[in-house]
Amino acid sequence: MRQVVLFIVLITGLVSGRSAYAQWEFYGAGGIRYATTDEVDINRKQLVKEHGFLPGLEFKANYKRGDWLVSLSGEIYGGNLTYDGQMQSGMAFSTNTRTRQFRMTTEVGRYISDAVLLLAGTEWDYWKRDILGQGATLGLKEEYNSWRFLAGVQTRVLQASWSDIYLTGLLVASSPEHLEVNFDNQLFDHVNFSTRSAIGARFALEVRPKAVPNVSVESDFEWMRIGRSDDAILSKGGSPVGTVVQPEHVRKAIGIKVKYRF
Template sequence: MKPFQVSLSILAGLLASAPAFAQSEYSMGAGLRYVRMTEMDASGRQLVREHGWLPGVGLNATRRYQAWTFGLSGEIYGANLDYDGRLQNGVPFTTDTATTQGRIAAEVTRQLTENTALVGGLEYDGWRRHVLGRDGIAGVRENYSSWRLLAGAASSAWHTSSTDFRLKGLLVLAGPERLHAHFENQLYDDAVLNTKSAQGLRLDLTGYPRAFPRFSFGINVDWMRIRRSNDEVLRKDGLPTGTVTQPEHERSAIGFHAGYHF
């Protein structure tokens, strides 16, 4: 977390040192997101599919000075997802996964024209999965974390008679995802794995009603594919019992959000 804390400190300093006539805005909101996670084996065959709706909340703070806008944002979503997978012997296994997804991001926007801007940022993504045990099958808790670079553009050129819209598209470049796995009932020792780097795409369309200038609403789409990790030794009471791997997996979501600006 240290690099991210440093980046936040730098951004906070920029916000604090900006001239008094710089414009600040804060917002809070809520959303509902349909998420899907699919794990695949080396041949591309589906191993696990998790899917369902996650409610969440978010906060955002921005400070604008001339053509530059500096922002900090955070969000957290969580609920149970449907889990459809298989045991090691190939027998189908269905249960629920208690899921929490959170992000903290720092973004910088450079206005190029009245309606067009470039966007760059740094993001920390945290993802917790608790695959619940059932029918004598032990559960597993998995904590994922990764750093991401964000780069893209935003446009506010689309208007209707009642609403102004802003479209933002981002390329997401993620560093290796770090996974810490805890097996319940001491089935195995805890394991730590690192996936490969990953790429993703993100789109967000937000509307600002002219009749209600403090409110906004929108829809966003998020997609990322994370490559398979290397094999790691799986241990029981410190003794090797086999290997464990985080399969290649794909994360996608479509969400709806509403916010209040003050």
């Protein structure tokens, strides 16, 4: 809930400042994202696959001065994913995962021509997984958050009478994800630990039709691989009973959204 409040504060603050800064441009977007998460063991055997569609909202503000551009954006996507995994015994286990993804991003760009924009930025990423229990098998809740660093370029790949088309490519470097795990019915004590640093990439293709200059359509793809974490102590009532680990996992998403400039 605190992430939603931050998102609302971001939007309110930016909109209220529009009259004072004529150079600001504001964008709202609605879209849908097909997200997957694949977890593998140390032998590269698949342990878990989550997949499904997540609807979401985005907001972005750009401030341009000369050749420089500063952007501030936020997004929230959420919904249910299908969870296909297995228990520690090796038996198959299928359920649903209620998930929510939230990001806040700040970027700085410099135009080196009217068609090419160099970009660099930072981002805070929050990811919540509520893996639902089934029958006698209890569920658990996981919350991840990390800082990311972005660098890349946006370039116009087509300039036609009917539309301009832009391609954006970003390299993403993530700090270790901080992970908090809570078990249903307090089966075990909650656990806090960190995953590994990670590298990923993002690509986006945006079509800006000239017949409706305030509207554009963007399709994007992102990928990130996060290495297996170190073992963390699992306890019950303060007494150690074993260890827990976050396996190596790959997060991927492909989405489409409609953006409106106001």
